[in-house]
Amino acid sequence: MLKSSHHSIAVGDRVVDLANETLRDGGGGNVPLRPRAWAVLRLLATRPGQLVGKDEIMDAVWSDCEVTEDSLVQAIGDIRRALGDAGRSALKTLPRRGYMLVVDEGPIDARLVHGDTPRLSGIEEQPASSSTPPHLSIVVLPFANIGGDPAQDYFVDGVTESLTTDLSRISGSFVIARNTAFTFKGKAVNVRQIGRELNVRYVLEGSVQRGRDRCRVNVQLTQTETGSHVWAERFDKPATDLLDMQDEIVSRLANNLNAELIKAEARRAERSPHPDAMDLYFQGRACINKGVTPVFLAQARDFFMRALALDPGNIEAAVAAAQIDVSIGSAFLTDDPSVQFEAAEAGLNKVLLHAPSHPRAHMLLGAVHMQSMRALGGIAECRQALLLDPNLADAHGFIGLAKFLLGRGEEVEAHIHEALRLSPRDTRAYLWYMFVGLGKLSLCADREAADWFRRSIEFNRNHALAHFHFAAALALLGDQKEASAAAAAGLALDPGFTIRRYRANPKVDNPVYLAKRARFYEGMRLAGLPEE
Template sequence: MKSSQQSVVIGDRVIDLAREGLRDGRGDIVPLRPRAWAVLRLLATRAGQLVGKDEIMDEVWSDCEVTEDSLVQAIGDIRRALGDASRPALKTLPRRGYMLVVDERPIDVPVVSGNAVQTSEADEPPKSSSMPHLSIVVLPFTNPGNDPAQDYFIDGVTESLTTDLSRIAGSFVIGRNTAFTFKGKPIDARQIGRDLNVRYVLEGSVQRGSNRFRLNAQLVDTETGSHVWADRFDKPAADLLDMQDEIVSRLANTLNAELIAAEARRAERLPRPDAMDLYFQGRACINKGVTPVFLAQARDFFMRALALDPGNIEAAVAAAQIDVSAGSAFLTDDPSVQFEAAETALHRVLLHAPNHPRAHMLLGAVQMQTRRGLSGIAQCGQALLLDPNLADAHGFIGLGKFLLGRGEEVEEHIQEALRLSPRDTRTYLWYMFVGLGKLSIGADHEAVEWFRRSIECNRNHALAHFHFATALALVGDLKEARAAALAGLAVDPSFTIRRYRTKARVDNPAHLRFYEGMHLAGVPEE
């Protein structure tokens, strides 16, 4: 059996990953039912590695509840489709999982079962491996004060963080049972990376004094041994469980952005990036801001990812986010086109992955922007039930309250988003939402400060500049208002008051003041 990035050859059969099919020696398709093909594709992308039964079930049957018999039947279909070559190539490890063998011998790798991984019984480290994208192990945080009374709290932080990081799109997280085998041992991140076949190690320490709590964390690249990110969290000591939830959420949200950036940088160096490499590069573009250029670049990455892997759920959700962002930012004269495209795509995603938090959240955003505010808020609530760390869902609920004419309620939702993720890449949007709420209830001076904070976080969002200009004009600062309007036009030269007025998504009469403010600030009418 031989493999490349695009295909795996087994005897006279070719697993064609680029064109999504099993082919015979003549290039003709060998029939396989969709679920069996999905199993074979997963095994082929991890050729030479043991893939646990639980992980296969979670990946292939994520949209329904089935017994292990379905997996056994799919494996039988694969063996029949592979023919004589299946016996040496497709290995069954009883009670553990399955493996496609590379060069007629397996690679010694961690045994994967869902998000739990146990160390291989082989004495030697992997001879050759392709580390999974965004793969990470959370090592047990240390207790520098050696206070035994704090051990349960520190272990709780480690366990909760392991669970929460597994919710990051495209992540592969080593299970806590394996991670805790390293507790109290000297740490060599590069060796751990080789042993567990992961790209990143998260390590840290927790100290708690009489009235203060401090957590230090470092993210290490296991291939180079270099630090990707490090930070310190200081908080007044409070209720331990509440504090644990908040710290873990903040860490998980911060690491989400850092890991995406790290994976995108890694992908930039690859001559032939795969679908997930392209996905991470697209996500990194989205994080830069909402401009026509950044959105076009991100869309290109996601479309290329979907061309390589049409079943890539994360790329499909992210592509829909591009349409939501373009429509929400008034980047086109008819945003209904973008909203309709996003809604169609998100319904398709949820048909296959009904518990995808971001898909529910983005569907909620579309509904809010198309005068279905209550339904949209409910969708964001569903997203939070599926992922309590999804701070952006709180942000969208705040926007929904503004669009429903309940501007006085916006700030409390944004404060909750900031509690969960104070350094989020999308805080600039959340600050703008509060500014809109303040402006709608006549608190113009407060609105000015919220819009100013939005722009200080990220200048690559034209709508924030135009709203800032509006608020400044309404408080009488026309000079700065006109400068803010010009800054917005530098980001989106096509913006006009007519576009904003004709596509308004709010019935609040106070919104008429927005048009007046934009006019005073010098935003073009046409």
């Protein structure tokens, strides 16, 4: 299958030409590979038949930037596709350890190594790699110390360094390392030139001004290709404990940037005549962020399935596809949510075999456990996700949901406040507001529940379940007119909803929770939601 020479490794009809730094096909033509994927392949090809550990590969290939293991998984997927038919069998994955090119010695066709096959005149050979900046590639320039007090430099630099680290946790991101970014400290910069020099799509700049009682942070995200601003934000915070303040500033910025970068990448992908797998992934994520409706979820699933068709090894698309199943089951959009939860669990377990440190995969697996009679196990998975990514505010939200399912509605609000502290404008905050409303409703605090449901709907109206719960709370309060209007708004988004479907899928068998849930059915009936 795989044959080697002093300077080349043949894999099926492909040749890894180490001397010329190219991957060639059966006709001697170059097979394009992105620079990092080529670097991984080159490292494996220099040690055929040997296990090369994940940490060693990461240290060798991404020494100049901070990325997650997902970047390695994506590079391996790129290599397998580039190697063609033999790629999957020749490039072995040793779970949790590393990768290996399997060797079968034998002669190599000289035409494949040297590229002697005749070419059509007037057609230039394509380069082995593209200079196009990677998706979600960004450099965080050193933030400016507006006050000018040298004693504050350590705090301002700490914000920059921590933000660089935390942005590298964003799925699919490529973040220039701190040492490179800090060479620009104190210099006037041209973002378009920086984009060309560092091969990144985005530049993040900012400033910090600390007074005696307040800390003000200004940030702006710029697209390097055009020099246009993508996003800007300013916020003030009381200057209390410095480390806590720094953590909160960084968490809020990282979560806001996650959402803004997804929107920016999705807009870019819409203009692409030939979107790749990551283009499709970002478009799907943008659909998910619009809300939980059958239409948006169907659109998002289509993008993720197309991404996986192009790249079966795309970890992010696989996790996002599982999220669609979790959303459908959680929102009572089907008569038998167990089908969706089982599909999501199978998909997430498969992902975690290849990427055991993927925070969102652990979090979503926790969500499946919570709604499949395993709430405590779900909390454990979400806590694992938070160990891997302390900024993952949604994991706090799901822990709050689990407390409601365990019949501990009085504990929900504290978890949601922690999620909102990390990400007050999160695209999924409408779900967190609903979780608090559920906890309040289970405690018969109907007025407070209605207020939280109202906040959920005002944040994002495209979530039928929030409308249905709002209708139930209003009906229990005796506000029949507004309850009927809320019920109608929900049915416009999900015409198939019935009380029977809701009652038949309680998600847990906790008797305390089930007894409290009976009030929900009563409120829904009073609001005029259909029984069957």
